[in-house]
Amino acid sequence: MANSCDVVVIGAGFAGVTAARDLSVEGYSVVLLEARDRAGGRTYTGTAFGQEVDFGGTYVHWTQPHVWRELQRHNIPPAVPLGIEKAYWLADGAVHAGSLEEYQRALAPLAARCFADARARFPLPFDVRAVDNSEIEKETIGDRLDSLNLSAYDRDVLDGSWSTLVHSHSEQGLAQMVFWAASKFGDWGAFFETAGFWPIEGGTKRLLDAVLGESRAELRLSTPVSAIEDEGSGVTVTTRDGERVRARSAVVALPLNTLADVSISPALAEPVRGMIERKHPVRSAKLWARVRGEVEPFCAFAPVGKNPLNTVRVEHRHGGDTLVVCFASDAAAISAADREGVQAALRTFVPGIEVLETAGHDWVGDEFSQGAWAHHRPGCLTTAVPRMREPHGRLHFAGGDIAPMNVGGIEGAMESGAIAARDISAALADGSY
Numbered sequence: 001m002a003n004s005c006d007v008v009v010i011g012a013g014f015a016g017v018t019a020a021r022d023l024s025v026e027g028y029s030v031v032l033l034e035a036r037d038r039a040g041g042r043t044y045t046g047t048a049f050g051q052e053v054d055f056g057g058t059y060v061h062w063t064q065p066h067v068w069r070e071l072q073r074h075n076i077p078p079a080v081p082l083g084i085e086k087a088y089w090l091a092d093g094a095v096h097a098g099s100l101e102e103y104q105r106a107l108a109p110l111a112a113r114c115f116a117d118a119r120a121r122f123p124l125p126f127d128v129r130a131v132d133n134s135e136i137e138k139e140t141i142g143d144r145l146d147s148l149n150l151s152a153y154d155r156d157v158l159d160g161s162w163s164t165l166v167h168s169h170s171e172q173g174l175a176q177m178v179f180w181a182a183s184k185f186g187d188w189g190a191f192f193e194t195a196g197f198w199p200i201e202g203g204t205k206r207l208l209d210a211v212l213g214e215s216r217a218e219l220r221l222s223t224p225v226s227a228i229e230d231e232g233s234g235v236t237v238t239t240r241d242g243e244r245v246r247a248r249s250a251v252v253a254l255p256l257n258t259l260a261d262v263s264i265s266p267a268l269a270e271p272v273r274g275m276i277e278r279k280h281p282v283r284s285a286k287l288w289a290r291v292r293g294e295v296e297p298f299c300a301f302a303p304v305g306k307n308p309l310n311t312v313r314v315e316h317r318h319g320g321d322t323l324v325v326c327f328a329s330d331a332a333a334i335s336a337a338d339r340e341g342v343q344a345a346l347r348t349f350v351p352g353i354e355v356l357e358t359a360g361h362d363w364v365g366d367e368f369s370q371g372a373w374a375h376h377r378p379g380c381l382t383t384a385v386p387r388m389r390e391p392h393g394r395l396h397f398a399g400g401d402i403a404p405m406n407v408g409g410i411e412g413a414m415e416s417g418a419i420a421a422r423d424i425s426a427a428l429a430d431g432s433y
């Protein structure tokens with residue numbers, strides 16, 4: 001094992017794996033350090049109910065350039081989801097049922113009003129600082145909901161529709177929601193489809209393995225890092241076991257919420273340091289339920305805080321039964337181990353539905369994620385996040401949490417890993433590192 005290399009990459013999620021692959025195929029020596037006993041990070045194709053399921057990040061889209069290019073290069077298609085015709089939505093204290101089209105008709109004007117300013121706020125989505133967004137950066141999602149003066153019913157319809165993405169009205173910044181809409185032509189529905197509909201055939205692991213398969217980096221699993229030091233002339237990374245790896249540069253591809261546990265020197269400056277200390281607030285959960293029989297394909301939505309499960313969708317058939325994917329805005333409100341609790345929460349929408357088995361991964365309790373996908377607090381997206389993407393001496397941060405275009409997702413992770421690799425490669429080539 002070489003403890004001296006050109007680049008050390010810390011964290012083998014999609015960001016770190018992409019950066020390690022890109023740099024190593026250019027001929028640089030790369031060591032990739034990963035805390036867990038597997039690569040993939042917040043994507044995790046594991047086993048439940050005797051088949052493979054994605055416990056973490058899952059959905060991708062052909063409008064995501066980094067993901068789509070890799071899928072095509074490796075001949076991996078998206079999986080085609082079951083067609084959904086029925087929708088249930090909890091609004092103003094009652095469950096409403098209708099066709100998916102009826103639900104979408106109720107939602108569309110509310111979403112259009114909510115995100116009417118998206119393109120004006122982010123006219124150049126690839127440059128979040130193109131216009132002054134200091135005002136919107138003070139607002140939370142709850143502030144926007146309140147400002148719309150909706151009826152109780154309409155408010156719940158809108159709030160339920162984004163409940164997959166929202167853990168806290170008061171902690172999550174409005175800017176990221178508006179930015180997401182802006183990045184898809186100002187159309188919330190278009191964003192939502194790209195973010196949450198198309199899985200990868202064979203799971204995210206298939207894509208990850210394809211990228212890893214091209215990498216010439218040395219991957220060291222079960223190797224948590226405790227300290228990263230930029231000494232000016234090089235970088236030293238220390239693992240929890242006390243091993244040291246020396247490199248000319250480092251990609252730090254760790255989840256935002258874990259960075260406070262790693263000693264980084266020189267200390268990071270504000271506003272990045274404060275963002276790391278406060279962490280992003282998304283403490284949501286995703287879980288799977290196997291329900292008896294081939295139930296009618298449905299989706300269901302409940303506003304944040306008003307049901308332990310907030311977004312639910314039939315995903316696959318499974319040997320005469322059905323697999324349902326469920327999102328809970330608050331991971332503390334439900335446990336994937338609590339079959340009866342999951343059944344009770346599903347029966348809010350579909351009385352009599354019978355849950356046979358449940359499965360999930362606790363991303364909030366997992367020390368190497370400490371939360372789900374990133375949604376930034378007010379005041380971060382257009383200030384601390386872009387600052388964090390800039391080089392800090394020889395340290396380059398990467399990750400879906402701080403990605404420029406697709407913040408919060410797999411595409412963003414690949415995008416930011418590629419950018420870090422590009423910048424380090426240039427600095428290595430011109431002798432700056």
Ligand SMILES: Cc1cc2nc3c(=O)[nH]c(=O)nc-3n(C[C@H](O)[C@H](O)[C@H](O)COP(=O)(O)OP(=O)(O)OC[C@H]3O[C@@H](n4cnc5c(N)ncnc54)[C@H](O)[C@@H]3O)c2cc1C
Nearest residue numbers: 011013014015035041042057058059225399400409410413
């Ligand atoms: C439940 C859930 C559902 C999601 N759904 C979607 C979706 O459908 N579509 C989508 O695009 N995105 C989704 N996301 C988000 C997406 O999974 C992430 O944005 C993306 O995977 C982040 O990749 P990353 O490489 O930046 O970080 P990570 O995948 O978190 O990788 C970071 C790596 O660093 C490692 N690490 C942590 N601490 C240390 C340490 N001290 N030393 C060494 N290694 C360390 C971790 O183990 C991990 O492997 C979802 C996320 C979750 C949790």
